Amino acid sequence: MGRVGRLDRAGARGVRPARRRTxxxxxxxxxxxxxxxxxxxxxxxxxxxxxxxxxxxxxxxxxxxxxxxxxxxxxxxxxxxxxxxxxxxxxxxxxxxxxxxxxxxxxxxxxxxxxxxxxxxxxxxxxxxxxxxxxxxxxxxxxxxxxxxxxxxxxxxxxxxxxxxxxxxxxxxxxxxxxxxxxxxxxxxxxxxxxxxxxxxxxxxxxxxxxxxxxxxxxxEVGVEAIHHHNVTLANRFLAGLGLPGTDSAIVTVAAAGAEERLARAGVRAAVRAGRVRASFHLYTRVADVDRAVDALTSSGHPPTS
Ligand SMILES: Cc1ncc(COP(=O)(O)O)c(C=O)c1O
CATH class of the missing domain: 3.40.640.10 (Type I PLP-dependent aspartate aminotransferase-like (Major domain))
Structure with missing residues (x-):
């Protein structure tokens, strides 16, 4: 070990050696x-x-x-x-x-x-x-x-x-x-x-x-690239269904009055973070799940906003 216990900025500058991380x-x-x-x-x-x-x-x-x-x-x-x-x-x-x-x-x-x-x-x-x-x-x-x-x-x-x-x-x-x-x-x-x-x-x-x-x-086995494609495709489909632009993130948030309750009634779980409904899309999410969530949010009441 070098000077254990104190980090300095030496080594922070410049390009990192192209070593394979293991x-x-x-x-x-x-x-x-x-x-x-x-x-x-x-x-x-x-x-x-x-x-x-x-x-x-x-x-x-x-x-x-x-x-x-x-x-x-x-x-x-x-x-x-x-x-x-x-x-x-x-x-x-x-x-x-x-x-x-x-x-x-x-x-x-x-x-x-x-x-x-x-x-x-x-x-x-x-x-x-x-x-x-x-x-x-x-x-x-x-x-x-x-x-x-x-x-x-x-x-x-x-x-x-x-x-x-x-x-x-x-x-x-x-x-x-x-x-x-x-x-x-x-x-x-x-x-x-x-x-x-x-x-x-x-x-x-x-x-x-x-x-x-x-x-x-x-x-x-599935591969992160394939999971990325799957998740982002579903997340963007969700946003498009609500008339909102895609963000290319697997986590999206929307502001919609009563959204959490409407999703819960349709059997869709979503969290509320910073006052907005947060929906996440992963390996186990299907197109039908996304469409169910969109239906729950658009069938009545105020449409969500970005
Ligand atoms: C960005 C981020 N970091 C960390 C955590 C969890 O923290 P910890 O592993 O310290 O319990 C969460 C949990 O929601 C998180 O969203």
């Missing part, structure tokens, strides 16, 4: 907030973090808990994130797909601005991994909970940590499972952690991972 670069854990905690703890005192104002709190609170040592979190509208990055930004963090709105982040613009100013880039892929093709190696950190689009039970999460970055982080929750040889790591000193990202592994909640394995195998 399982060696990924740590397993239980939640996004847990996996981001060592990254936040590695930020220097007085670090400046930049994030979207509607960011899910599991990607805000891990940074905000360091306020007492001068770490600040500045929030801006998601669409203005790239232009808000400047030479003072230690780390920019954002969801690839926003939980509240389904908005897809302009990744290339954000990464280009961050690299230009020497800022680290952290991504929450919880609402994206499983349907939006993504390359973890474009970022310094990519964390995701697996209980959404990866169809795994609650309690499984993954975190890509770039080799440059992880060498500067303290593996804060290291236990036997983070050992280089797991089965030789049960008892007694010395510290003998894995040299790969596995030293950030949290010992797994067994039953959750038993469920995660076949879920991930199925997604891999």
């Amino acid at each position: 399982a060696e670069d990924v740590a397993v854990g239980a939640q996004v907030s847990q996996l981001l905690a060592p990254v936040a703890a590695g930020l220097p005192d007085g670090a400046r973090v930049l994030a979207p104002d509607i960011e899910f709190t599991s990607n805000l609170f891990p940074w905000l808990v360091h306020a007492d040592r001068g770490v600040t979190v500045e929030v801006v509208p998601a669409a203005k994130l790239a232009e808000a990055i400047d030479a003072r930004t230690t780390l920019v963090t954002f969801s690839l797909v926003q939980s509240a709105t389904g908005e897809i982040a302009p990744v290339d613009d954000i990464v280009a601005a961050a690299r230009h100013h020497g800022s680290l880039v952290c991504v929450d892929a919880t609402q994206a991994a499983g349907w939006l093709p993504t390359r973890a190696g474009s970022f310094d950190v990519l964390a995701c909970s697996a209980y959404k689009w990866l169809a795994a039970p609650r309690g499984c999460a993954f975190c890509y940590l770039s080799p440059l970055l992880r060498d500067r982080l303290r593996p804060l929750y290291a236990g036997w499972y983070a050992g280089e040889d797991v089965h030789d790591s049960y008892y007694g000193p010395p510290l003998r952690l894995a040299s790969s990202a596995r030293r950030f592994d949290l010992s797994p909640a067994w039953f959750a991972y038993v469920g995660a394995a076949p879920a991930l195998e199925l997604l891999a």
